[in-house]
Every structure is written in C-alpha cells, then in structure tokens.
Amino acid sequence: MIHDVAVLGGGIAGATAALRLAQAGLEPAWIAPTRGDGFKPGEHLSAAALPLLKALGSDAILRSEVHRHAHGTYSAWGSDTLVERNAIVQLEGPPTVLDRGAFEDALTTQAITSGAQRIDQTVTEVVVQEDRWRIETLGGAIAARFVFDATGRKALVASRYATRFQADKLACQYALFAAPDAESARPVTLIEAEERGWWYMSLLADGQAVLNFYTDTDLPCFETSDLETQARGTTAIATYLADYGYRMSSRPTRIATNSTWIAPAIGAGWAAIGDAAAAYDPLSSHGMTTALWSAMTAADAYIARSRRKMQDYADNVARGVQDYLSARSAVYARETRWPDSPFWARRRANLHAGLAPAAAG
Ligand SMILES: Cc1cc2nc3c(=O)[nH]c(=O)nc-3n(C[C@H](O)[C@H](O)[C@H](O)COP(=O)(O)OP(=O)(O)OC[C@H]3O[C@@H](n4cnc5c(N)ncnc54)[C@H](O)[C@@H]3O)c2cc1C
Structure with a gap:
C-alpha cells in the first residue's frame, strides 16, 4: 500500500500536521514513537x-488545570534588578505554563480520533524510490508519496535534501525541583543572566519547579550533576528555591537548544x-507556536495541492528566521555586564556564524 502522505515525528508539529490533514478527510500515516514517561x-x-489552537479546534486543551496562566515573569537581564513583565499589560493575553506531556498527549488523542493513523515506530531510514518515499522502521517499511518531516532538530529528511544552518551551540541543562510546601509557592517565571549564560525557572501548575541553565556546548561549564549546587549560587532563583524549600527531584539532563534552520524548508x-x-x-x-503555525500552514498548502502556497510557506519560514535572528541579537545585546565573557561577546558579534552552512547541531 502506498500512502498519499506520511508525517514523521510525534511532537507538537507532527501531531498538528496529522490532525490538520485528518480534519481535511485525509488519512495520513503518522509515524510517531510513544513519548516516554x-x-x-x-x-x-x-x-x-x-488563535492557532482555536483554528485547530484544540483550544479546550488549555482549559485543564494541569496548565497555568503565566501572569508574572521576572528577569534580571542587563542589570541585577529583577524587572517584572506583567501579563496584564500584554494585549494578546498571558502565556500559559504547560504540562507539556499532557498538552502533547491531548493533541495526539485529537489527531487519532480525527482519523490520523498513528504508527508507534521509530524511523530508521528514509529513501526516495522513483515517485515515492520508502520509510524504514523496525516494524517494517511504509511507502508514501509526500512526507512531512517533524522529527525536531534531527530533521531526518530535510537535513539530507536541503542545507542546514546553525547560529550557535546553545544547550540546556535542566531538572525538576520539588518542595514540601509547594502550594504556597508564588506562581512565577524567573530569568537570570550570569557570566556563563542564563538561568530560567518556572513554577508548574502541579507545584514542581523546572530549572534550566543555558550556555554554549563549546564553553567551559560545570558538570550537569552539579546543577543544583550551581543554582544555589544565583541570586533571585536561589532565593526563591530557598524560600519555599525546593530541592532537586529529577536527574539533571542536558539537551540541545541551538538555533538551526533548513533552507529551503521544502523540497x-x-x-x-x-x-x-x-x-x-x-x-x-x-518554538511551540512556530511548530503549530508551520504544521498548519504546510498541511494547508498540501491539502490545497498548491505549489504556490507551499512556496509561500517556505518563504515565510525563511523570513521568520531572519526576524528571529534580528530579535535575538537585540535581546542579547541588552546584556552588557560581562564584556569579556565569550558567551555574551559572540552574541553581540551578531550571528555571522548563522550565515554559513554548518554541521548539524
Ligand atoms: C530546554 C528547552 C526549553 C524550551 N522552552 C520553550 C518554551 O518555553 N516555549 C516554547 O515555545 N518553546 C520552547 N522550546 C522549544 C520547543 O520545545 C520546540 O520548538 C518544540 O518542541 C518543537 O516541536 P517539534 O514537534 O517540531 O519537535 P520535537 O518536540 O522535538 O518533536 C520531534 C518528534 O520527532 C520524533 N522523532 C525524532 N526522530 C524520530 C525518528 N527517527 N522516527 C520517528 N520519530 C522521530 C521525536 O520522538 C519527537 O516526538 C524549548 C525547547 C527546549 C529543548
């Protein structure tokens, strides 16, 4: 059997594309390994x-109590002073702090009930055979005429058939924190810059706190196992953790968060x-908004069988990357406290690395 269309990857982009295609009456083969615990x-x-979730008919997902509105975001960025960005003054409304797993599971369920055929497999190889793709999995091969690559930074198909660009080597070390008295913890998100990079901490709806530290992989940094001790050396975040008695409750983990893109985004x-x-x-x-937007826009172009719309999609991705790079430069340029820090200096140097093709991140 040859499927008209396959979607590879089970994250937000994959689930959204599978859902959108299914809503249009198509039956995409959606190859998405089950998310781990x-x-x-x-x-x-x-x-x-x-608005994207509304257009998908998925906005009810956010009404669950496992997510919370992010009314208070504070950052010490460019100075030691903690500045509040209050959601009340944001016209578009407050962001949401998700239970990410629950959010992805709800999108997945919606895609399946709408008609997407989920195949719980990992893709091991994808090859072109005449007018179709042969998608290898451990459970057997699947043939499809068109493929949506939603495999995240791996970009299984796209990185092979187009050029991949990379602007930096940013990575994140993260862990969950728990506190005995979590109900009294203030629901905030804190961002704190330091010489080696920056910290982020956010309270989740279930009272756990997620803590992230970002720096470049090629710069000297502490061992991931030392994350909690290092967090105790921050200012605002350390105070918050100490005030409510937060202790690290999960194994600290490291993950790539570098800025990468494919040009062109279609082939x-x-x-x-x-x-x-x-x-x-x-x-x-x-990231998540772009995943929703890109999956919906590309799926709509496919549904309309419109080459022009697909090309518009690729052009919009390219424009979005340029806008993002400018905004990223402006935000990082606001931090000038550590002129000798390579992390901050290379960001002030305005991303020339991003203009050249680079090895996959
Ligand atoms: C530490 C961190 C913090 C972040 N914070 C935010 C934030 O606060 N806000 C925000 O909007 N974004 C944030 N992002 C970015 C956001 O998570 C991503 O932009 C988003 O996950 C992209 O969704 P995706 O579906 O494209 O990719 P992914 O979520 O990476 O999903 C890719 C999927 O492809 C699957 N896959 C990979 N290889 C294969 C294969 N061979 N076969 C089959 N399936 C495969 C994976 O299992 C996965 O399900 C953050 C990212 C990180 C890492």
Missing part, C-alpha cells in the same frame, strides 16, 4: 498560539515543519 522541557506557550515530495524547519533559542518562547 520522562519530563519534556519547554512549557512557556506564547499567547500567540491561542520535492517533502516539507519540514516545527524544529525540523527552524529551531529557536528557548529565550524567544516561540
């Missing part, structure tokens, strides 16, 4: 995602969506 970082959903018989097309610095809080 572990915590998946990336929980700050921008309010810009709301003959394929389109890259989500992080596979363009993966952003988590400081932007844009």
Whole structure:
C-alpha cells in the first residue's frame, strides 16, 4: 500500500500536521514513537498560539488545570534588578505554563480520533524510490508519496535534501525541583543572566519547579550533576528555591537548544515543519507556536495541492528566521555586564556564524 502522505515525528508539529490533514478527510500515516514517561522541557506557550489552537479546534486543551496562566515573569537581564513583565499589560493575553506531556498527549488523542493513523515506530531510514518515499522502521517499511518531516532538530529528511544552518551551540541543562510546601509557592517565571549564560525557572501548575541553565556546548561549564549546587549560587532563583524549600527531584539532563534552520524548508515530495524547519533559542518562547503555525500552514498548502502556497510557506519560514535572528541579537545585546565573557561577546558579534552552512547541531 502506498500512502498519499506520511508525517514523521510525534511532537507538537507532527501531531498538528496529522490532525490538520485528518480534519481535511485525509488519512495520513503518522509515524510517531510513544513519548516516554520522562519530563519534556519547554512549557512557556506564547499567547500567540491561542488563535492557532482555536483554528485547530484544540483550544479546550488549555482549559485543564494541569496548565497555568503565566501572569508574572521576572528577569534580571542587563542589570541585577529583577524587572517584572506583567501579563496584564500584554494585549494578546498571558502565556500559559504547560504540562507539556499532557498538552502533547491531548493533541495526539485529537489527531487519532480525527482519523490520523498513528504508527508507534521509530524511523530508521528514509529513501526516495522513483515517485515515492520508502520509510524504514523496525516494524517494517511504509511507502508514501509526500512526507512531512517533524522529527525536531534531527530533521531526518530535510537535513539530507536541503542545507542546514546553525547560529550557535546553545544547550540546556535542566531538572525538576520539588518542595514540601509547594502550594504556597508564588506562581512565577524567573530569568537570570550570569557570566556563563542564563538561568530560567518556572513554577508548574502541579507545584514542581523546572530549572534550566543555558550556555554554549563549546564553553567551559560545570558538570550537569552539579546543577543544583550551581543554582544555589544565583541570586533571585536561589532565593526563591530557598524560600519555599525546593530541592532537586529529577536527574539533571542536558539537551540541545541551538538555533538551526533548513533552507529551503521544502523540497520535492517533502516539507519540514516545527524544529525540523527552524529551531529557536528557548529565550524567544516561540518554538511551540512556530511548530503549530508551520504544521498548519504546510498541511494547508498540501491539502490545497498548491505549489504556490507551499512556496509561500517556505518563504515565510525563511523570513521568520531572519526576524528571529534580528530579535535575538537585540535581546542579547541588552546584556552588557560581562564584556569579556565569550558567551555574551559572540552574541553581540551578531550571528555571522548563522550565515554559513554548518554541521548539524
Ligand atoms: C530546554 C528547552 C526549553 C524550551 N522552552 C520553550 C518554551 O518555553 N516555549 C516554547 O515555545 N518553546 C520552547 N522550546 C522549544 C520547543 O520545545 C520546540 O520548538 C518544540 O518542541 C518543537 O516541536 P517539534 O514537534 O517540531 O519537535 P520535537 O518536540 O522535538 O518533536 C520531534 C518528534 O520527532 C520524533 N522523532 C525524532 N526522530 C524520530 C525518528 N527517527 N522516527 C520517528 N520519530 C522521530 C521525536 O520522538 C519527537 O516526538 C524549548 C525547547 C527546549 C529543548
């Protein structure tokens, strides 16, 4: 059997594309391995995602108590002073701090009930055979005429058939924290810059706190196992952890968060969506919204069988990358306290690395 269309990857982009295609009456083969039980970082959903979720018929997902509105975000960025960015003054409304696993599970359920055929397999190889793709999995091969690559930063198909660019080597070390008296903890998100990079901490709806530290992989840094001790050396975040008695409760883990993108984001018989097309610095809080937008836009172009719309999609991804790079430069340029720090100096040097093709991140 040859499927008209397959979606590779089970994250937000994959689930959204599978859902959108299924809503249009198509039956995409959706190759998406089951998500593990572990915590998946990336929980700050921008309010810009709301209209997209509404268009998908998925906005009810956010009404669950496992997510919370992010009314208070404070950052010490450019000075030691903690500055509040209160959601009340944001016209588009407050962001949401997600239970990321629950959010992805709800999208997955919606895609399956809408008609997407989920295949719980990992893709081991993808090859072109005449007018179709042969997608190898341990459970057997699947043939499809068109493929959406939603495999995240791996960009299984896109990185092979187009050029991959990389602007930095940012990575994140993260862990969950728990406190005996978590109910009294203030629901805040804190961002704190330091000489080696920057810290992020956010209270989740269930009272756990997620703590992230970001720096470049090629710069000297502490061992991941030392994350809690290092967090105790911060200012605002350390105070918050101490005030409520937060202790690290999960194994600290490291994950790539570098800015990478594929150009062009489409090719003959394929389109890259989500992080596979363009993966952003988590400081932007844009990754999940971009995953939703890119999956919907590319799926709509496919549904309309419109080459022009597909080309428009690729052009918009490229424009989005340029806008993102400018915004990223401006935000990092606001931090000038450590002129000799390579982490900050290379960001002030305006991303020339991003203009050249680079090894996959
Ligand atoms: C530490 C961290 C913090 C972040 N914080 C935020 C934030 O606050 N706000 C925000 O908006 N964004 C944030 N992001 C970014 C956001 O998580 C991503 O942009 C988003 O997950 C992209 O969704 P995706 O579906 O494209 O990719 P992914 O979520 O990476 O999903 C890719 C999927 O492909 C599957 N896959 C990979 N290889 C294969 C294969 N061979 N076969 C089959 N399936 C495969 C994986 O299992 C996975 O399910 C953060 C990211 C990180 C890492």
